[in-house]
Amino acid sequence: MSFDPGMLHNGHTAFANGTAVGIRETGVVEKLLTSYGFIQCSERQARLFFHCSQYNGNLQELKIGDDVEFEVSSDRRTGKPIAVKLLKIKPEVLPEERISGQVVSAIPTHLDGKSAPGQVPTGSVCYERNGEVFYLTYTPDDIEGNMHLDTGDKVSFYMETNKHTGAVSAHNIVLVKKKQMRCQGVVCATKEAFGFIERADVVKEIFFHYSEFKGDLEALQAGDDVEFTIKERNGKEVATDVRLLAQGTVIFEDISIEQFEGTVAKVIPKVPTKNQNDPLPGRICARISYTDKELLFGEKDTKSKVTLLEGDHVQFNISTDRRDKLERATNIDILPDTFHFTKESREMDMLSAQRNHAVRIKKLPKGTVSFHTQSEQRFVGVVEKEATAAITNNKSASPSKAKEKEAEEGVISYEDCGVKLTVSYHVKDLEGAAQPQAGDKVEFSINEVKRTGQQSAVTIKILNRTVNTKRLLGYIATLKDNFGFIETANHDQEIFFHYSELCGDMENLELGDTVEYTLSKGKGNKVSAEKVTKVTAGSHQCLCESPLAVEEGTKGQNYPFGIMGMTNKADCLQKGELVKFQLCTVAQTGQKMACNVVPQRKALVECVKDQFGFITYEVGESKKLFFHVKEVQDGLELQTGDEVEFSVILNQRTGKCSACNVRRVSEGPKPVATPRPDRLVNRLKSITLDDSSAPRLVIVRQPRGPDNSKGFNVERKTRQPGVID
Numbered sequence: 149m150s151f152d153p154g155m156l157h158n159g160h161t162a163f164a165n166g167t168a169v170g171i172r173e174t175g176v177v178e179k180l181l182t183s184y185g186f187i188q189c190s191e192r193q194a195r196l197f198f199h200c201s202q203y204n205g206n207l208q209e210l211k212i213g214d215d216v217e218f219e220v221s222s223d224r225r226t227g228k229p230i231a232v233k234l235l236k237i238k239p240e241v242l243p244e245e246r247i248s249g250q251v252v253s254a255i256p257t258h259l260d261g262k263s264a265p266g267q268v269p270t271g272s273v274c275y276e277r278n279g280e281v282f283y284l285t286y287t288p289d290d291i292e293g294n295m296h297l298d299t300g301d302k303v304s305f306y307m308e309t310n311k312h313t314g315a316v317s318a319h320n321i322v323l324v325k326k327k328q329m330r331c332q333g334v335v336c337a338t339k340e341a342f343g344f345i346e347r348a349d350v351v352k353e354i355f356f357h358y359s360e361f362k363g364d365l366e367a368l369q370a371g372d373d374v375e376f377t378i379k380e381r382n383g384k385e386v387a388t389d390v391r392l393l394a395q396g397t398v399i400f401e402d403i404s405i406e407q408f409e410g411t412v413a414k415v416i417p418k419v420p421t422k423n424q425n426d427p428l429p430g431r432i433c434a435r436i437s438y439t440d441k442e443l444l445f446g447e448k449d450t451k452s453k454v455t456l457l458e459g460d461h462v463q464f465n466i467s468t469d470r471r472d473k474l475e476r477a478t479n480i481d482i483l484p485d486t487f488h489f490t491k492e493s494r495e496m497d498m499l500s501a502q503r504n505h506a507v508r509i510k511k512l513p514k515g516t517v518s519f520h521t522q523s524e525q526r527f528v529g530v531v532e533k534e535a536t537a538a539i540t541n542n543k544s545a546s547p548s549k550a551k552e553k554e555a556e557e558g559v560i561s562y563e564d565c566g567v568k569l570t571v572s573y574h575v576k577d578l579e580g581a582a583q584p585q586a587g588d589k590v591e592f593s594i595n596e597v598k599r600t601g602q603q604s605a606v607t608i609k610i611l612n613r614t615v616n617t618k619r620l621l622g623y624i625a626t627l628k629d630n631f632g633f634i635e636t637a638n639h640d641q642e643i644f645f646h647y648s649e650l651c652g653d654m655e656n657l658e659l660g661d662t663v664e665y666t667l668s669k670g671k672g673n674k675v676s677a678e679k680v681t682k683v684t685a686g687s688h689q690c691l692c693e694s695p696l697a698v699e700e701g702t703k704g705q706n707y708p709f710g711i712m713g714m715t716n717k718a719d720c721l722q723k724g725e726l727v728k729f730q731l732c733t734v735a736q737t738g739q740k741m742a743c744n745v746v747p748q749r750k751a752l753v754e755c756v757k758d759q760f761g762f763i764t765y766e767v768g769e770s771k772k773l774f775f776h777v778k779e780v781q782d783g784l785e786l787q788t789g790d791e792v793e794f795s796v797i798l799n800q801r802t803g804k805c806s807a808c809n810v811r812r813v814s815e816g817p818k819p820v821a822t823p824r825p826d827r828l829v830n831r832l833k834s835i836t837l838d839d840s841s842a843p844r845l846v847i848v849r850q851p852r853g854p855d856n857s858k859g860f861n862v863e864r865k866t867r868q869p870g871v872i873d
Contacts, residue, residue, distance in 0.1 A: 174237065177214050187216060187231050196220065198231040205236055246304040248324065249275035254299045255288060273303060273318050284318040291321045300327035328377050331387075332398045335372045345374060345387055348398050351471050354378070356387035363392050373398040403478060404466045410434030410477070412460045416447055432462065432477045443477040451481040454509070461486040522606065523594045529562030529571075529605075531584045537575040537651075560590060560605050573605035583651055584610050585666075585679070621683065623712050624661045634663060634677050638737050639710040643667070645677035652682055660712065707731065709742035725749065750813060753790045761786060767796060767805045775807035782811075789816020 175187040178195065187196045198218065200207055210216075218231040255271040270285045284307065291297060302325040305318040333345040336353060344353045356376065358365055373395055376387035414431035428444035435441075443466065450456065464477040535558030557572045571594060575583065584590050589612040592605040622634040625642050633642040645665065647654055665677035709729070726749075729742040751765040754772060765773040775794065780786060791814045794807040 172217055172219055174215060174217050175231070177210065177212050177216060180210065180212050187218065187234075190215075194229075196229060196231040197223075198234055202232045203234040203236075210236060246306060246322075247275050247318075248302070248304050249273045249284075249318075251297045251299055251301045251303060252283065254297050254301075255286075257296065271297065273305065273321070284316060286318045286321055290317070290319040293323070295323060297321070297323065298327055301325070302327075328379075330375045331378055332373070332375045332393065333387075334398050334400075335368065335370050335374060338368065338370055343368075345376065345390070346400075348400060349471065351469070354385055354387045356390050360386075360388045361390045368392070400471070401467045401469050404468075407463050407465055407479075408434050408436055409461065409463050409483070410443070412456050412458055412462060413442065415456050415458055416445075428476055430456070430477075432464065432480070434464075434477075436466075441475075443475060445477040445480060449476065449478040449480055451479045454482055456480070456482070519598055521596050521598060523596075526591055526593055527562050527564065527605075528589065528591050528611070529560040531558060531586055531588045531590060532561050532570065533559040534584065534586055535573055535575050557604075558584075560592065560608075571603055571605045573608055577604070577606040577608055579607055579609045582610055583679070583681075584608065585613070588613055619664050619666060621662060621664055622677075623710070624657060624659055624663060625710065627657065627659065632657075634665060634680070635710045635712065638734055638739075639708065639712065639741055640737070640739075643675060643677045645680050649676075649678045650680045657682060660714075707740060707742040709745055712743070714745050747795065748793075749796070750791055750793055752816070753786050753788055753792060755788055756786050763792065763794065763807055763810075765794075765796075765807075770805075773805065773807050775810050779808045780810045780812075784812050786810075786812060787816055790814070791816070 173189060173191060175189045175196070177185060178188040179186040183200050185198055185200070187198055188194075189196065196218075202218075203210060215237040217235045217237055219233045220229050221232045222228065223230050250273065251271065252274045253272040255269050268287050270287055272283050272285050274281050274283045276282075284305075286305070290305070297303065301323060303321050304324055305321040307316050308319045309316050332348045333354070334348070335343055336346040337344040342355060342357045345356060346353050354376075360376075361368060373393040374390050375393055376390045378385050379388050380386075410432045411434070412430070413433045414429070416430045428446045430445040430449075432443045432445060433440065434443065443464075445464075449464075449467075456462070461483045462480050463483055464480045467476050467478040468474070469476075536556045555575065557574050559570050560573055561568065561570050563569070571592075573592070578584070588610055590608050591611055592608040594603050595606045596603050621637045622643065623637075624632060625635040626633040631644065631646050634645055635642055643665070649665075650657065662683045663680050664683050665680045667675055668678045707729070725747050727742075727745050727747050729745040731740050732743040733740055749765065751763045751773075754762045754764045756777075759778075760774060760776050762772040762774060764771070767773055773794075773796070777786075779794075786792065790812050792810050792812050794810045796805050797808050798805050
């Protein structure tokens with residue numbers, strides 16, 4: 149390439165017309181040949197040609213990378229910008245002192261081809277100056293000694309400024325101190341103020357003080373995985389900065405998947421000797437990979453905690469310690485066929501009366517061992533004392549009132565080979581739901597406990613009921629917290645009974661249920677019901693009543709009624725209420741009684757809220773009766789003033805009454821448009837249209853109703869269920 153310096157415009161001015169003074173710029177020599185070169189501008193993205201004759205100085209001292217100052221002109225022949233009047237700039241000398249810092253981000257060792265082509269991986273270091281922290285980048289070429297730096301390493305370095313970008317970076321980095329590596333282990337012992345950690349890198353334990361534990365000391369216990377830093381104090385290694393790890397992080401050994409078989413050569417002594425320091429005193433001989441080996445094992449290596457004996461045939465896995473590659477047998481379990489080779493005495497039953505303990509236990513099929521023996525012979529006897537079952541009152545309002553009655557065993561007398569004997573029995577040993585009473589004839593078998601020889605009657609079946617005990621029928625009339633009342637079959641009396649006398653589940657008992665009971669006298673000759681049993685439908689003969697006539701009561705005549713006379717057993721009648729009923733005659737006494745009693749209640753709806761409302765009806769001290777909207781029949785939406793019929797029920801838990809089966813009889817009065825008051829009518833008459841100050845009504849849009857008719861329709865429509873207006 150040839151260049152003529154005389155071809156520049158007007159003595160090297162910055163512009164072709166030569167009217168402006170040259171502007172000086174700076175750059176870096178990017179390429180240098182014998183007679184020309186190229187400069188990379190520092191202040192803009194441009195690469196300019198220059199001729200060596202334009203350099204003001206010793207050309208031998210000019211090198212690639214030197215900073216230069218120049219003016220911009222243009223080549224007269226090509227018109228392209230070129231650099232002229234080059235002058236070398238003395239570089240700014242940074243203080244040549246080593247700066248101490250720390251690696252913040254290490255250069256990644258594996259980029260997996262994710263870095264862009266030509267991109268050099270970088271790391272970063274930091275240093276502190278006058279209370280401020282500064283960060284610098286570095287590349288692998290900036291590290292001396294070709295070593296790898298890790299995050300946290302202490303280093304020293306020089307600072308260098310990039311001539312192209314002006315960015316400052318670290319170079320000539322030297323490692324000062326390697327970061328202390330964190331070790332892992334498992335807490336193996338805890339004392340009053342210190343503990344020990346079994347290290348995961350070597351077979352060794354290390355001491356640590358509780359003051360070095362960073363966490364909740366109360367939660368620290370033996371077996372926890374931890375990490376720590378090793379420091380030397382008083383010539384001994386100790387663990388510092390101890391922190392918890394997730395359970396299962398630290399692994400000491402690798403356990404083989406394959407299982408091996410072998411023979412126990414040496415067992416673990418039951419009482420260790422004073423000189424025994426071997427943690428793995430047991431030995432197992434096995435042939436593994438065509439080689440005879442003797443493997444160690446300890447107390448924790450037995451899988452089923454079974455007592456091992458010499459000569460036992462066992463199966464096991466091999467555990468290899470990651471630290472010293474020591475192999476031992478673990479998950480040791482006795483093979484089922486080992487008892488055929490040993491000459492030990494085996495027993496099958498329950499040992500008693502001696503303080504012995506069972507060893508080498510083998511599981512047998514379910515039902516092989518029995519603790520009781522039951523006689524095949526059936527015996528016949530008479531009940532002398534009745535058994536009672538344990539009873540808990542679950543219906544009590546307060547948990548503290550739910551008293552339990554413990555079960556009591558009964559007694560049966562019988563004869564065996566001419567000898568009179570007695571045997572106890574429990575309610576759980578009865579066949580069927582019926583319970584025997586004193587004097588009943590029963591059939592049973594005798595069960596004997598092998599260990600104690602105690603006998604009891606089982607599979608008890610009632611043969612004949614005693615004649616002198618009379619069972620009566622009645623109806624549940626009242627249920628309270630822990631007692632109730634039974635209406636007799638003649639409907640002339642109510643008998644008290646306690647829930648402890650109920651035979652069966654209290655939860656299944658409801659008002660009007662038919663029950664069977666026995667009368668008894670307690671303190672003060674008060675009569676009460678005992679052995680109350682619910683009678684299922686169809687198992688008793690109907691006690692009632694032949695209907696006579698349907699009437700709404702006759703003035704001057706009173707008719708008794710009971711719980712069975714109510715159409716709705718849960719309905720709560722008030723004194724003075726009008727009722728509709730039928731007359732019936734009790735078959736046993738011929739007495740006329742009211743039956744199918746239905747109260748004739750009518751009242752007005754006082755108000756209706758979202759999901760409930762109130763009826764103007766006096767019950768007890770309250771003058772309003774609550775009802776829920778779900779109790780309204782036919783899904784109608786009641787309005788204030790509607791007349792309704794309803795039933796009254798009593799909530800046993802709260803003691804309050806509410807309405808149910810609410811039925812609308814008639815709708816309330818419709819709202820009527822109120823006429824305008826006279827004062828407003830007179831005022832409107834006095835207003836003239838000519839009066840500009842008088843109020844005026846301007847119609848913006850004619851009103852229309854929902855059916856597109858003119859005006860407003862004041863008639864209220866009744867909403868139908870499921871229809872939205």
